[in-house]
Amino acid sequence: MFKTSKVVFSPRVRKTPYFDSTIKYGAQSFSVYNHMYMPVSYEGPVEDYKKLLNGVQLWDVGVERQVQIKGPDAEALSQFLTPRNIKKCSIGQAMYTPLVDFKGGLLNDPVMLKIDADCFWFSVSDGDLILWVQGIAAGYKFDVEVDEPDVSPLQVQGPNSTKLMTKVFGDWVSDLGFYKFKEFNHQGIPMIIARMGYSKELCYELFLQDHSKGNELWEILWQAGQDLNISPGSPNIILRVEGGILSYLADIDRTNNPYEVGLDWAIDLDQEDDFIGKDALRAISLKGLEKKLIGAEIQGDPMTVFNEESWPVLIDGKRVGSMNAAVYSPRLNKNICYVILDIEHAASGQEIIISSPEEELIAITVDIPWLNRVRD
Amino acid sequence: MFKTSKVVFSPRVRKTPYFDSTIKYGAQSFSVYNHMYMPVSYEGPVEDYKKLLNGVQLWDVGVERQVQIKGPDAEALSQFLTPRNIKKCSIGQAMYTPLVDFKGGLLNDPVMLKIDADCFWFSVSDGDLILWVQGIAAGYKFDVEVDEPDVSPLQVQGPNSTKLMTKVFGDWVSDLGFYKFKEFNHQGIPMIIARMGYSKELCYELFLQDHSKGNELWEILWQAGQDLNISPGSPNIILRVEGGILSYLADIDRTNNPYEVGLDWAIDLDQEDDFIGKDALRAISLKGLEKKLIGAEIQGDPMTVFNEESWPVLIDGKRVGSMNAAVYSPRLNKNICYVILDIEHAASGQEIIISSPEEELIAITVDIPWLNRVRD
Numbered sequence: 001m002f003k004t005s006k007v008v009f010s011p012r013v014r015k016t017p018y019f020d021s022t023i024k025y026g027a028q029s030f031s032v033y034n035h036m037y038m039p040v041s042y043e044g045p046v047e048d049y050k051k052l053l054n055g056v057q058l059w060d061v062g063v064e065r066q067v068q069i070k071g072p073d074a075e076a077l078s079q080f081l082t083p084r085n086i087k088k089c090s091i092g093q094a095m096y097t098p099l100v101d102f103k104g105g106l107l108n109d110p111v112m113l114k115i116d117a118d119c120f121w122f123s124v125s126d127g128d129l130i131l132w133v134q135g136i137a138a139g140y141k142f143d144v145e146v147d148e149p150d151v152s153p154l155q156v157q158g159p160n161s162t163k164l165m166t167k168v169f170g171d172w173v174s175d176l177g178f179y180k181f182k183e184f185n186h187q188g189i190p191m192i193i194a195r196m197g198y199s200k201e202l203c204y205e206l207f208l209q210d211h212s213k214g215n216e217l218w219e220i221l222w223q224a225g226q227d228l229n230i231s232p233g234s235p236n237i238i239l240r241v242e243g244g245i246l247s248y249l250a251d252i253d254r255t256n257n258p259y260e261v262g263l264d265w266a267i268d269l270d271q272e273d274d275f276i277g278k279d280a281l282r283a284i285s286l287k288g289l290e291k292k293l294i295g296a297e298i299q300g301d302p303m304t305v306f307n308e309e310s311w312p313v314l315i316d317g318k319r320v321g322s323m324n325a326a327v328y329s330p331r332l333n334k335n336i337c338y339v340i341l342d343i344e345h346a347a348s349g350q351e352i353i354i355s356s357p358e359e360e361l362i363a364i365t366v367d368i369p370w371l372n373r374v375r376d
Numbered sequence: 377m378f379k380t381s382k383v384v385f386s387p388r389v390r391k392t393p394y395f396d397s398t399i400k401y402g403a404q405s406f407s408v409y410n411h412m413y414m415p416v417s418y419e420g421p422v423e424d425y426k427k428l429l430n431g432v433q434l435w436d437v438g439v440e441r442q443v444q445i446k447g448p449d450a451e452a453l454s455q456f457l458t459p460r461n462i463k464k465c466s467i468g469q470a471m472y473t474p475l476v477d478f479k480g481g482l483l484n485d486p487v488m489l490k491i492d493a494d495c496f497w498f499s500v501s502d503g504d505l506i507l508w509v510q511g512i513a514a515g516y517k518f519d520v521e522v523d524e525p526d527v528s529p530l531q532v533q534g535p536n537s538t539k540l541m542t543k544v545f546g547d548w549v550s551d552l553g554f555y556k557f558k559e560f561n562h563q564g565i566p567m568i569i570a571r572m573g574y575s576k577e578l579c580y581e582l583f584l585q586d587h588s589k590g591n592e593l594w595e596i597l598w599q600a601g602q603d604l605n606i607s608p609g610s611p612n613i614i615l616r617v618e619g620g621i622l623s624y625l626a627d628i629d630r631t632n633n634p635y636e637v638g639l640d641w642a643i644d645l646d647q648e649d650d651f652i653g654k655d656a657l658r659a660i661s662l663k664g665l666e667k668k669l670i671g672a673e674i675q676g677d678p679m680t681v682f683n684e685e686s687w688p689v690l691i692d693g694k695r696v697g698s699m700n701a702a703v704y705s706p707r708l709n710k711n712i713c714y715v716i717l718d719i720e721h722a723a724s725g726q727e728i729i730i731s732s733p734e735e736e737l738i739a740i741t742v743d744i745p746w747l748n749r750v751r752d
Contacts, residue, residue, distance in 0.1 A: 006405035007383030008416050009684040010613075011700060012502060012626035013407065029382035031389065032408030035502065035625060040384050102514060107507070126388060126411065131483070131508035138478060138652075139515010237386075249411060250388035308385040324387060 002041060002306055004029055013037055016062025017152045017214025025222070025232040033063040033126050039234045045306070046330065048231070049238045053331070055229025056160035058221055062152035062214065066207070067110070067122040067130045069137075071144035077137055078112065078120045080275050083258065085268035089114045094179040094194060097122070098258050098266050099129070104280035105254035106261070107132060109246065111196070113181060113207075123153065123207075125248035136276070150211050155196070156204040156221065160228040165204050168224045169193065173204070181207075187220070189213045237306065238327045241336055244295070244369025251293070251324045251338055257284050260340070261293040262368070291321065292346035295368035298335035298354060298361050302328040307356070313339050314353040314360075320345050323354045332370055339365065377420060378682055380405055389413055392438025393528045393590025401598070401608040409439040409502050415610045421682070422706065424607075425614045429707070431605025432536035434597055438528035438590065442583070443486070443498040443506045445513075447520035453513055454488065454496045456651050459634065461644035465490045470555040470570060473498070474634050474642050475505070480656035481630035482637070483508060485622065487572070489557060489583075499529065499583075501624035512652070526587050531572070532580040532597065536604040541580050544600045545569065549580070557583075563596070565589045613682065614703045617712055620671070620745025627669070627700045627714055633660050636716070637669040638744070667697065668722035671744035674711035674730065674737050678704040683732070689715050690729040690736075696721050699730045708746055715741065 007030050009015075014036045016022075027039035039060055042048050051057065069077055079086050082097040089095050089112070097112040099122075108129045110122035122129065134146045156165055165173040169186060173193065176182065181194035192207040208217055222230060239245075244262075246252050252261045258281070259267070269282055303326055313321040326337035339352065347365065354361040383406050385391075390412045392398075403415035415436055418424050427433065445453055455462050458473040465471050465488070473488040475498075484505045486498035498505065510522045532541055541549040545562060549569065552558065557570035568583040584593055598606060615621075620638075622628050628637050634657070635643070645658050679702055689697040702713035715728065723741065730737040 002384040002386070004382040004384055005403070006380040006417075008378040008380055008405045008407050010378070010407065010416075010626065011683060011685050012409075012623060015685065027381070029384045031384050031386065033388075040386075101510065128504035128507060131504060132511045134477065135508045135511020136515055139512055139517075141515075247388060250386065307387060309387050309391065 002029060002045065003308060007032070007037075009037070016060055017208065017211040018060040018062055018154060018218050019214075021215045021218040021222075022060050022232065027232065027234075034065050034124070034128075036063040038063045039232075041234065042232050045237055046328075048233050049236050050330065051229070051231040052158045052233050052236065052239070054159075055231060056156060056158040056164045056225055057231050057233030058218060059155035059157055059233050059235060061155050061205075061235065064123045064125075064153045065130070066149055066151040067124060067133050068119065068147050068149045069122070069133065069144050070119045070147075071142075072118060073142040073144050074118045074120050077133075077142040077144050078122075079273050080140070080142075081122075081133065081136065082112070083267040083269070083275055083277060083281060085271045086112065086114075087271070091116055092181055094181060094196070096266060098263050099132075100258060100277035100281065101254065102277055102280060104257045104277045104284055106248070106252055106256050106258060107254065109248050109252075113192070113194070115192075121149075121151070127248065150209060152208045152211055152214060154206045154208060154214070154217060156206065157202070157233060159202060160225075160230075161202045161204055164221065164225050164228050164230070165193075168221060176204075189217050191217075237325065238329055241325055241327050241338065242329050242332065242369065242371045246293075247325070256293075256340075257281065259284060260289050260291055289343050291340050291342055293338055293340045294346050294348065295366045295370065296323070296337050296339045296352060296354070296363040297366055298326060298337060298363040300335070300361065303335045304328070311357075312355045313341060314355055315345060315350075320352070326354075329370070336370055337363070338368070339363075341365070377680060378405060378417060379684060383408070383413075385413070392436055393584065393587040394436040394438055394530060394594050395590075397591045397594040397598075398436050398608065403608065403610075410441050410500070410504075412439045414439045415608075417610065418608050421613055422704075424609050425612050426706065427605070427607040428534045428609050428612065428615070430535075431607060432532060432534040432540045432601055433607050433609030434594060435531035435533055435609050435611060437531050437581075437611065438584075440499045440501075440529045441506075442525055442527040443500060443509050444495065444523050444525045445498070445509065445520050446495045446523075447518075448494060449518040449520050450494045450496050453509075453518040453520050454498075455649050456516070456518075457498075457509065457512065458488070459643040459645070459651055459653060459657060461647045462488065462490075463647070467492055468557055470557060470572070472642060474639050475508075476634060476653035476657065477630065478653055478656060480633045480653045480660050482624070482628055482632050482634060483630065485624050485628075489568070489570070491568075497525075497527070503624065526585060528584045528587055528590060530582045530584060530590070530593060532582065533578070533609060535578060536601075536606075537578045537580055540597065540601050540604050540606070541569075544597060552580075565593050567593075613701065614705055617701055617703050617714065618705050618708065618745065618747045622669075623701070632669075632716075633657065635660060636665050636667050665719050667716050667718055669714055669716045670722050670724065671742045671746065672699070672713050672715045672728060672730070672739040673742055674702060674713060674739040676711070676737065679711045680704070687733075688731045689717060690731055691721060691726075696728070702730075705746065712746055713739070714744070715739075717741070
């Protein structure tokens with residue numbers, strides 16, 4: 001279970017367009033993400049996880065704000081912002097695009113959508129990335145407009161998600177490739193429909209483009225899902241760790257470079273174009289890593305409480321790293337977690353001690369992910 | 377009362393250095409501010425308010441993160457960032473410095489501390505202002521380092537605050553001028569001690585410079601306050617509205633320019649130096665305002681529930697603005713609120729209808745603040 005207190009609802013933190021639906025269908029606890037309330041639990045993380053695996057779920061991820069870059073220099077600025085080579089991204093395609101600062105530290109890890117030749121969206125993790133993009137655009141004189149458009153994503157997750165999506169929006173959805181999207185208007189509700197992947201499960205993301213229609217969209221999907229085991233859910237920490245998915249600010253932050261957290265594949269130092277952090281990342285890649293994120297399996301009974309902060313990792317009584325996210329995975333029947341370890345210890349098969357506030361836990365390091373995502 | 381749900385504690389959102397003390401002394405509900413948990417209520421906003429007025433309170437405002445600008449161009453960049461003329465700010469002085477974007481919209485409203493000739497802190501409201509400052513610094517080639525230092529403010533509020541501060545830190549504190557500060561080390565705890573003002577009440581702010589010593593600092597003050605009616609508190613919405621203090625993202629945001637929310641006094645268009653938004657603010661000042669923030673007093677019984685979002689304001693059935701923050705003030709014995717109205721209605725003495733989800737409330741507009749702050 002999560003440890004909780006009360007959260008106050010006040011106008012400083014906004015509600016997503018699906019907020020009333022999340023309350024109606026039983027959201028029991030919230031966090032705050034990008035200045036908005038995000039439901040994080042309905043019947044509890046384990047029950048929510050089990051229901052997802054046996055049907056289809058609606059996840060209110062309206063907290064994923066979009067940074068829209070539009071104008072003649074939109075592609076040039078987008079490339080300047082990320083070490084990923086985006087030249088091969090076609091219109092209607094999405095890409096995972098980590099962003100780093102001038103020292104190579106991770107600023108955010110958005111999914112980028114190429115909406116048009118001169119229009120890109122960055123669907124951001126927790127952080128006011130728009131301030132960075134606007135500051136960079138102004139200072140480096142890119143000819144673009146940078147705004148937050150009226151877009152509020154809703155995810156459709158789980159093994160029955162394709163059935164639900166085709167039932168509501170048509171058979172064309174089943175032909176959508178991995179990380180591909182199309183604009184679609186359903187009964188006057190404008191949106192972009194994408195095939196995405198938060199975990200190893202099937203997943204679609206509906207980028208609603210009219211915030212006044214959030215509860216209407218939720219209800220259409222809810223009613224259509226009655227014979228498909230539909231339930232409400234939220235970005236689930238058990239699914240996340242099983243799939244090796246990183247959560248910005250929980251698992252990684254600006255003190256991490258992309259190499260040490262396994263994002264090598266998203267960095268292209270050989271591309272001709274310059275990008276923010278290129279020199280820093282080259283220096284890091286030449287010098288070698290000081291620490292590395294890896295998985296670990298914790299021995300003992302199934303864990304029932306999630307860590308509220310990172311816990312120290314010890315070998316022979318000496319601190320060698322930290323543990324960021326630990327869960328019990330019912331389908332693996334294992335306690336699994338992420339650790340960031342000093343590089344000399346960051347190999348699989350290593351015994352480590354994780355020092356929780358209550359006891360010292362014994363764990364063995366392993367490679368991640370435990371479960372691979374479904375791709376084409 | 378506040379309407380509440382549960383908030384989950386997870387590693388994505390950080391705890392302040394005073395978190396354990398806030399739990400120990402009875403924090404009942406939290407919000408999230410700058411990616412950190414902020415206590416917002418102990419015995420409820422009305423009880424907390426009454427206790428403040430009869431003693432002294434400790435407020436955990438560790439969520440106020442500092443953006444530190446250091447280097448040869450620190451003053452030049454600080455001036456470029458704000459419309460306020462900071463040339464008269466001396467070392468050891470603080471200034472309220474609203475920041476605007478290139479269109480004149482309010483980006484944040486920090487208090488700036490001039491730590492040294494080449495070092496400035498911006499103590500920020502809710503928002504990752506550091507991303508803006510770093511982007512601007514890089515793009516416009518200012519020779520500075522921009523970081524978030526290890527600083528976590530704690531406020532000492534209320535009529536007995538000077539007694540508590542002098543008892544613990546010495547008589548020199550009573551000589552601190554309004555918005556003046558000094559570095560001080562107390563029993564190995566490094567901090568900057570400032571005389572500040574959140575409300576009309578006496579207020580000091582301790583900028584703790586070692587996060588490992590938050591609970592130790594809290595306990596020293598707590599024990600010393602036992603004969604001074606000490607209690608735990610938090611930035612109190614009743615005090616805030618009484619004093620005409622604005623809360624960024626609750627009352628004002630990027631859709632507002634400083635003129636329409638009463639911050640004219642902080643704008644200097646005549647200074648020689650350029651600053652971000654100068655052209656836009658000049659255009660706004662020439663064109664005149666379209667809307668304006670003003671106070672209003674709501675008739676009827678004392679309000680017992682705080683609004684969760686802004687409510688529409690009507691005149692003759694037509695929407696003319698919105699109501700952002702309403703409270704019952706026990707010492708004024710009035711329901712008071714902020715409204716932002718179309719400019720033709722933004723004068724005192726106007727009858728308006730505030731359309732709450734439950735009923736239509738009748739209110740009369742008034743000038744703000746209701747209570748002035750204590751200054752030298």
